[in-house]
Amino acid sequence: MLKYESIQELVEEAEKRNVRISQLVLEDQAISMEKSEQEIYEKMEMSFQIMRESVQAGMNKDQKSTSGLTGGEGFLMNQYAMNNGGLSGSFMTKAIARALSAACCNASMGKIVAAPTAGSCGILPGCLVSLFEDKGFEEKDIVMSMFTAAAFGMVIAARASIAGAQGGCQAECGSASAMAAAALVELSGGSPRQCADALAIALSSQMGLVCDPVAGLVEIPCIKRNASGMMIAFSSADMVLAGIDAKIPADECLDAMAEVGECLPKSLKETAKGGLATTPTGKKLRDRVFG
Secondary structure, X not given: OOOOOOHHHHHHHHHHHXXXXXXXXXXXXXXXXXXOHHHHHHXXXXXXXXXXXXXXXXXXXXXXXXXXXXXXXXXXXXXXXXXXXXXXXXXXXXXXXXXXXXXXXXXXXXXXXOOOOHHHOOHHHHHHHHHHHHOOOOHHHHHHHHHHHHHHHHHHHHHOOOOHHHHOHHHOHHHHHHHHHHHHHHHOOOOHHHHHHHHHHHHHOOOOOOEOOHHHOOOOOHHHHHHHHHHHHHHHHHHHHOOOOOOOOHHHHHHHHHHHHHHOOHHHEOOOOOHHHHOHHHHHHHHHHHO
């Protein structure tokens, strides 16, 4: 049985068995949960379907959050993507639109997959739904890659944190980006060790990211950070696939992230008492919502 206490454990076991991390995890979860691999797979398949639905729901032109502070970002970005692809090209701008849409779906109380949290729910869909819809990746391969992302997320949660209230946004969008980067590498034929490197690069790129939600709501700047985290996932995966390694091992990055999270003041850990939340405009928006 796997302990999910280190990334190195997953990598070494996958290398030992000469399998992908996803297959290793699927087999392990089936045993630990006393269910068939097919049952475990179908549950993950359902999660991918919910991701696709959340993207679609968040692209509604008239979509608005409950607070009224946000809404329509996914629609606007998708319209922009259809106009010659923008500066980043049509694939990436559509991916940004999907990340924003899933996050907007969450803000409007829609159904999402917390991967690993509601505040970071747009990053994995932005990556994986884009590969499915625009790059022609097989659904089965995408669903399997989610097991790798989930396993890495379990290690992050055990070794560091996935909660903004404990570790800042590095623990939410940073973790989601790292999980997505690993999934992207596996989908592209990378090795288990390259998956770990992608996670390390993505985490190190967001080390120290604070959690400063305006009005205490998971909207500003959270929704836009989903798009940024999604871009970091792609860039981290591409660097690794190009032959660039992380230099600092994944588990050491996790330990550093945990240490940084502990050093962050409470004002920058989801309390809305620092950062963008206490800017003059941030305070006005808070008053607009709560009076």
